[in-house]
Amino acid sequence: MGRIVLENVVKRFDETEVIPPLDLTIEEGEFAVFVGPSGCGKSTLLRLIAGLEDATAGRVLIDGEDVTEVSPSKRGLAMVFQSYALYPHMTVRKNIAFPMRMAGMSEAEQNERITAAAKSLNLTDYLDRKPGQLSGGQRQRVAIGRAIVREPEAFLFDEPLSNLDAALRVGMRLEISEMHKRLQTTMIYVTHDQVEAMTMADKIVVLQAGVIEQVGSPLELYKTPRNVFVAGFIGSPKMNLLSGVEAAEYDADTIGIRPEHIDISMKSKKGSWEGTVGVAEHLGSDTFIHIHGIPGCDPMTVRAGGDIEVKHGDKIYLSPQAEHIHKFSEDGLRIP
């Protein structure tokens, strides 16, 4: 139940190839996240799986069955949209009941599932309201409720938290993760937010211009990015990338060092880089220091302890932790 395979899938809009031939397997029960900058084709890929877009070539298989030509309604998948896409003319109860009613489920069974879903999503008091009378978070819960009650083969999420404010987003993120642990159903989640990807995924698929740059667990991607793009995209704050003389010292075209893998000191050490503090962002638990004057990387970001006291204009010396340096060749690929 819920193993999704894409075989040589291609999508073209007129002459523009949005997704060049692509292969991907999402295992049963997996939480897969498609992440990438806007316009990278991640939503298109999700819509191809959903059936809302037709593949120009290739095959989409769900549990071994070729569904490439099957309409979205018959693929047994549920989708949660960024815009929630609730039916504004129906109450919350009717919205949630809709897919079950379409499937011809008995009224008793419908009510049972609605009650259960409403309870788990804290919607019990809102069942008789219309979507227009709900807040953004509540609306998104209704959309999730509508997806849950069908007990689909897989859930598809298309940037479901993008329209919510930051605080709500963190809460909903947890709720979706917990839901996945509870239901053990395959979930595919599209986001441009790499924090969401890192925190939720079993498997992250990093996309750029329709091409899969890397597939792996969050830690694999963090520890061994396959190329410069993944290195720069995964991790927050971003990895510092240096080229030129500093990189040549390590026999590489580009080297990368994460902000948390740089030691700072106020005194010069052997092999340390000298820079000047630009901005220090104090978050309480951490301080992100943006440092100018390092050749090949300006500004360089360093993650330091919460109580470090530096101010604008201070001279500072940086030593990268050698074991955490990522080396990349001229074509951007990782040097082992």
Next chain:
Amino acid sequence: MAIVAQTSKLGTVGRPILAWIVALLFFFPIFWLIFTSFKTDADAVKPEFLFFFTPTLDNYLNMTENYDYWRFATNSVITSVLATAVALFVGIPAAYAMAFNPTRRTKDVLMWMLSTKMLPAAAVLYPMTFLAKGIGLFDTHFVIIIVLALINLPIVVWMLFTYFKEIPKDIIEAGQMDGVNTWGEIKEILIPLAWGGIASTALLCFIFCWNEAYWTVRLTTTDAATLSKLIEGNRAPEGLFFGRLSAVSAAAVGPIVVLGWFCQKQLVQGLTFGAVK
């Protein structure tokens, strides 16, 4: 500042006056029609009774026996209602397809549909008449319903298309994901969401059908003749009976004026929809 204040003052007084003048100008023919319908045929043509006369209800009271008003009225209702139904039945799926599954040619198709409205009706008068007679449909409700539905179809499709465009595509796609087929999308999602738009389109289509005269006059004689035919048929042979003619005309336009009055809000929304978001 002073200038601005003065202009707006002039505007607050001037604009309603202007609006009243225009409105009265438009309403005058209707008013005169109703006014004349209370004169006798003899009085109606005499200049001395232009404004002052003894009003009479005879024209209305005798209408049923003089003209068989109810038969014509029934035909008008039947043809207008059914033609509107046919136009919607064809127009809703057409507009739905173009609004939610557009292709590179959708705009061209819409333009082509609209361009058919530019064809002078007279150009197809003979083919249509011969065709209707040839297949034995001349002077039947059927042919009038089909013709009225067809001539209004471009407007119906255009209006519905504009309304449907306002519905987010996500909602339709959510429906697809929730397991509805195409008919289900139209019935369960599209029609309830676009209900206001469909109602004003239907209303406008009904009004156009009711008022249509070119084809209803030419493709009918008695059996399917509508109120337009009644008015048209009563002008000539016995000379002009202005009183009676006015009464019958007033009775013909009356229902639609009343309907329009009650549905003003819907109509205005229908005509200006999409002009500003």
